[in-house]
Amino acid sequence: MLIQQVELFLIEQQLRIPFKTSYGLYENRETIIVKLTDASGTVGFGEVVAFSEPWYTAETIQTSLHILQDFLIPTILNKVFTHPSEVAETLNIFKGNPMAKAGIEGAYWDLFSKKKDISLAKALGGMKEEIPVGVVVSMNEPEVMLQQIERFQIEGYERFKIKVSKQNDYEVISKIRDKFPTISLMIDANSDYTLNDIEQLKRLDQFKLLMIEQPFGDRDFMDHAILQKEIAxxxxxxxxxxxxxxxxxxxxxxxxxxxxxxxxxxxxxxESLKIHDYCVENNMPVWVGGMIETGISRIQNVALASLAGFTIPGDISASSRHWEQDIIYPEVKLENGKVKVPNGVGLGITVNEERIKNLSKKVFKF
Ligand SMILES: [Mg+2]
Structure with a gap:
């Protein structure tokens, strides 16, 4: 397909409930929606999930806009590709900036599967018709987190991830475990610890957590290896x-x-498929994370999580977890604790372009 037009919509939405991690507090969320149109007028949608600040990774909304406008879009515009992997390969002539690249590549996957008249899940090799999902509980007073877990449990979530910091980890986890001794519980420290905190981290073994996510910095492979030998x-x-x-x-x-x-x-x-296949071959459990994203990225994650190798429920909550109204319909919903994998062509949902236009702070057309 020849990519004839690329549009970027920089949108901003207020979160229903402010979301706190060890990096900071999120009250509003900017994202960039990517719309590709091919020569026949078929469109594909993707999302750039970078945050406004370089807390989670180095990329931001503004760096993504720069990379997209000045490098990525000129490289793919008016070019013909036969498979999304060719788009990924072409964009990889540029270093880094994975979120900007994924926005384009994801939109091309949607376009590609529509042209093939199959769902994105099928195009990716997904097998499951529905997926179990987990939810992330924002950092807060332990009493508030307990109430949230109770509510999420009623809504049907099967796995609970709580955001902690090294200041509050023991207190928060012990209160949650007292009330919910058997729930599937994990913590995410977002790089808040260092090797000096090994004794503190060892104390958490007693809580039988499903996992601890990213205790150390992003390049601290050696330190993580030392820690993994010390903790269960x-x-x-x-x-x-x-x-x-x-x-x-x-x-x-x-x-x-x-x-x-x-x-x-x-x-x-x-690249996600390559990692999935490698993890399956090497018996490394793998799951799909989340980025406080809109329905476009969220439903793309649902399609990805339908692959057989994703054995742990992902951070794929319902649209209503963060939004009063999503930019897709139907919205992502939990039914009996599961999310159905759409079987319509492409993403399998309708993108609410009117709402995207209304939420847009800036629109770019190429
Ligand atoms: Mg994380």
Whole structure:
């Protein structure tokens, strides 16, 4: 398909409930929606999931706009591609900037599967018709977190991830475990610890956590390997994983026992598939993470999570977890604790372009 037009919509939405991690507080969320149109008028949608600030990774909304406008879009515009992996390969002549690349590549996957008249899930090799999902509980007073877990449990979520910091970890986790001794519970420290905190982290083994996500900095493979030898709780790497190569390094060093994939963080769905296959071959559990994203990225994650190798429920909550109204319909909903994998062509949902226009702060057309 020839990419005839690219449009970028910089949108901003207020979160229903402010979301706090060890990095800081999010009240509003900017994202960039990518719309590709081919020569026949078929469109594909993707999303750039970078945050406004370089807390989670180095990319931001503004760096993504720069990379998209000045490098990525001129490279793919008016070019013919036969498969999304060719788009990924072409964009990889530029270093870094995986979220900007994934926005384009994801939109091309949607376009590609529409042209093939199949769902994105099928195009990716997905098998499941519905997927179990987990939810992330924002950092807060323990009493508030307990109430939220109770509510999320009623809504049907099967796995609970709580955001902690090294200041509050023991207090928060022990209160949650007192009330919910058997729920599938994990913590995400977003790089808040260092090797000096090994004794503190060892104390958390008693809580039988499903995993601890990213205790150390993103390039601290060696330190994670030292920690993993000392603690029984499996380490899951998130911020450390930008590519299959990073997974290979982590595996060789035994720096973790679990991997979470976010297509944005690894440059798109093509790289996500490579990581999934590698993890399956090497018996490394793998799951799909989340980025406080809109329905476009969210439903793309649902399609990805339908692959057989994703054995741990992902951070794929319902649209209503963060939004009063999503930019897709039908919105992502939980039914009996599961999310149905759309079987319509492409993303399998309708993008609410009117709402995107209304939310747009800036629109760019190429
Ligand atoms: Mg994380």
């Amino acid at each position: 709780t499996p380490i899951c790497l998130d911020e450390s994983i930008y590519s299959l190569e990073d997974v290979e390094i982590a595996f060789a060093l035994q720096a973790c026992k679990i991997i979470t994939i976010k297509p944005g963080r690894v440059g798109g769905l093509t």
